[in-house]
Amino acid sequence: MMPDPTQEGKGQTKEWKPDVDMPVVYFQGVSKSYGRIHAVSNITLGLSGGVTGILGMNGAGKSTLFKLLMGKLKPSAGEIRLFGTDPWKNPAPYAKVGFVPEHEKMHDWMTALDFVSTFARLHGMTRDQANTEAARVLDFVGLSDVANKQIGKFSKGMRQRAKIAHALVNDPELIILDEPLQGCDPLARTTVMNVIRELGKMGRTVLVSSHILNEIERITEQIIILHQGKLVALGNLHAIRERLDEIPHTIRIVGKDARSLAKDILEHPAVFGLSFPSETELLIQTYHFGSLHAELPGLIVNNGHEVTLIDNPDDDLESLLGHLTGGGA
Amino acid sequence: MSDKPTIWRALDRKAMAVAEFTLRQQRKRLSTWVVMGVGFVAMAVLTMFYIDSMMREYEAIDNDGDSRDFDMDGYPNGQENLYGTDILDPESHPGLLNPPVAPDDPSKWINEDGFDIDSLSEGSYGYDDDGDCRTEDKTDSQQDTNNNNIPCDVQIYAESYSNNFRINGDNEVDEDPDEDAYAKESIHRAFVLALGKFGFVFLIGIFVPLFMATGLIRDEMSSGTMHYMLSKPIARSEVFLYRILGFLGLAWPYMTGMVVLAALVTGFFGPSEGFFRFGDLGVWMAILLASLLSLLVYAMLFCLLGVLWKHGIILALPFAAWELGMILTTLGAPDAAILRFSVIGWAMNIVDAGAALTWTDTSLLVALGLWAGGNTLGGSEPLTGSLALEIFASDSGLGMTPLVTIVVSVCVMLVQAATFWFIGGALFKSKEID
Numbered sequence: 083m084m085p086d087p088t089q090e091g092k093g094q095t096k097e098w099k100p101d102v103d104m105p106v107v108y109f110q111g112v113s114k115s116y117g118r119i120h121a122v123s124n125i126t127l128g129l130s131g132g133v134t135g136i137l138g139m140n141g142a143g144k145s146t147l148f149k150l151l152m153g154k155l156k157p158s159a160g161e162i163r164l165f166g167t168d169p170w171k172n173p174a175p176y177a178k179v180g181f182v183p184e185h186e187k188m189h190d191w192m193t194a195l196d197f198v199s200t201f202a203r204l205h206g207m208t209r210d211q212a213n214t215e216a217a218r219v220l221d222f223v224g225l226s227d228v229a230n231k232q233i234g235k236f237s238k239g240m241r242q243r244a245k246i247a248h249a250l251v252n253d254p255e256l257i258i259l260d261e262p263l264q265g266c267d268p269l270a271r272t273t274v275m276n277v278i279r280e281l282g283k284m285g286r287t288v289l290v291s292s293h294i295l296n297e298i299e300r301i302t303e304q305i306i307i308l309h310q311g312k313l314v315a316l317g318n319l320h321a322i323r324e325r326l327d328e329i330p331h332t333i334r335i336v337g338k339d340a341r342s343l344a345k346d347i348l349e350h351p352a353v354f355g356l357s358f359p360s361e362t363e364l365l366i367q368t369y370h371f372g373s374l375h376a377e378l379p380g381l382i383v384n385n386g387h388e389v390t391l392i393d394n395p396d397d398d399l400e401s402l403l404g405h406l407t408g409g410g411a
Numbered sequence: 412m413s414d415k416p417t418i419w420r421a422l423d424r425k426a427m428a429v430a431e432f433t434l435r436q437q438r439k440r441l442s443t444w445v446v447m448g449v450g451f452v453a454m455a456v457l458t459m460f461y462i463d464s465m466m467r468e469y470e471a472i473d474n475d476g477d478s479r480d481f482d483m484d485g486y487p488n489g490q491e492n493l494y495g496t497d498i499l500d501p502e503s504h505p506g507l508l509n510p511p512v513a514p515d516d517p518s519k520w521i522n523e524d525g526f527d528i529d530s531l532s533e534g535s536y537g538y539d540d541d542g543d544c545r546t547e548d549k550t551d552s553q554q555d556t557n558n559n560n561i562p563c564d565v566q567i568y569a570e571s572y573s574n575n576f577r578i579n580g581d582n583e584v585d586e587d588p589d590e591d592a593y594a595k596e597s598i599h600r601a602f603v604l605a606l607g608k609f610g611f612v613f614l615i616g617i618f619v620p621l622f623m624a625t626g627l628i629r630d631e632m633s634s635g636t637m638h639y640m641l642s643k644p645i646a647r648s649e650v651f652l653y654r655i656l657g658f659l660g661l662a663w664p665y666m667t668g669m670v671v672l673a674a675l676v677t678g679f680f681g682p683s684e685g686f687f688r689f690g691d692l693g694v695w696m697a698i699l700l701a702s703l704l705s706l707l708v709y710a711m712l713f714c715l716l717g718v719l720w721k722h723g724i725i726l727a728l729p730f731a732a733w734e735l736g737m738i739l740t741t742l743g744a745p746d747a748a749i750l751r752f753s754v755i756g757w758a759m760n761i762v763d764a765g766a767a768l769t770w771t772d773t774s775l776l777v778a779l780g781l782w783a784g785g786n787t788l789g790g791s792e793p794l795t796g797s798l799a800l801e802i803f804a805s806d807s808g809l810g811m812t813p814l815v816t817i818v819v820s821v822c823v824m825l826v827q828a829a830t831f832w833f834i835g836g837a838l839f840k841s842k843e844i845d
Contacts, residue, residue, distance in 0.1 A: 153641075173643070
């Protein structure tokens, strides 16, 4: 029982065993309210394995859900289990968890390697182990060449990747990423998405939140949709989308010759309406968004049109939620 | 050391990681260096006043007037008294004796009869060095003006209604001490105690933790960076403790450096027979011990207040004021019961007990300085330095022997720190982190 200033030798964290009979993440009737405001209400769900996207508008309760799961907040009602243990009472399950918080604030004065290895040591690693593991995960997220640069000098995407690296350093079974794509440039976005997909392939349980449908779509098919603190949909994204196909949808095209393009597009059977908000802008109404969206590039290229932008103003979470909650877009 | 993995070793690794992280984090902050720099400058300014007071010459006062030469014959009165010549007759002086005696430098008769008292306890002390009491010109009653039936002595009485002593000397016994030596010795001791108590234990001991430890947990909670640490398998009360350890990793060496520096400066500039006052080291050790413990206890408390409320510093300020009141109380009433409810009261016990062990004669020094030889001619002015020493030197308030006082006070301060850690950890654990 002597202090170990050399920090050598094998370590061992507290005697804690995960409950194998429970799902990795388990919510039973969980609510969190602040006075009259219900940040999360009556959530019941169990998750084990695979990548799950948590979709919701800002303020839908995604971060609250994660903070409840990470023991940062105490539920007002219900039961939360992380590997079978109540995270509010016992931090031991975090040995198997990696958490990427949404906060942009980081320890800017540290280098990426310092940051990752310092927090790795909180898992009971020695200095050497921590450095080795930190180098490994920084390489995994593609930051190995800037590992010794101060985080304060990083771009947003690099900061996000450093945060992800810090969460992966203990080789966790459950990885929670709160809005990991926020503020990333397209290149970083792709890297982060690849990392998340990779983790899913490795058999980890990954929870990733976003308020942008497209982002989640590119990462996983298994989604949970939160709206005003309630769980409104849970399951395969395609199944949810199929219901969307029967709903009128808008595609916006911006180009030099919007009017001539309209002629070609009007012939497509899926189109039931066109409008021109301005000289260079075309809005297309369709009931079969999926098929039209697939054929649209061909139509444009084959007819030699110049198009600068194709946008789906309806294909966002807001309209999806509108339909799911029965309000209509 | 065995290679057997233990829970302790894992805890120890986390402790090192958090403490090291905290230390590096504090080191990167400008505010840390500003706080420490201000502390250093404040102590340096105080020390300059001290150096000035040590370099200065304190005016020697001829209390009995025997350096003067009333009859202008070149022989000071004291020398004429010694040889029995008439101090008022220029035709009568020791130069006319056989063999003739050369006149003394008058300065020899200024501080010619110092204190010959070695203990502040009831009894008869003193010796009339210059012979102006023992002279045969005086009657028996003139030689025993304090009426204790001992001629030419100084009587110390224990006062029945207090722990104080009263000094009553026969006229012209020990009446002409060396003001300069007395002033330097007492100012030196007063300064060491004042700097130790108010400078190190109070000012640095409170304000460095006030500015640096209040935010140890709170700043990270507000900025959101606490999420990184709390997402690891580590209990929050551990985080609390290890953050404090990291703070102490910076604050303790800082305090030690300042105390050692002060000990060196006062050791070299203070009055001593050699080149350095090694005799003060005991006091400095006690000051160092008390100030390191103060840093620990206040850091725990202020970190706790920071966890309790985001404006914890507002809670800490009234507490600092309370501690100021308590340290002032220790000066006048070191045994007041209310001091038990402070941190600084216990720290002062350590300093005072250390001073009692090192400077056993401080209370005698104060009493003599206030008595000032009865001041035959000089009125009733206490000697320079005696009032300062009276203010800053106190008895330790526990009424135990100094060593026991130190042991008890150290234990109490460690219990205080542990209590604040326990409460702070529990508060932190119950906090929701957004």
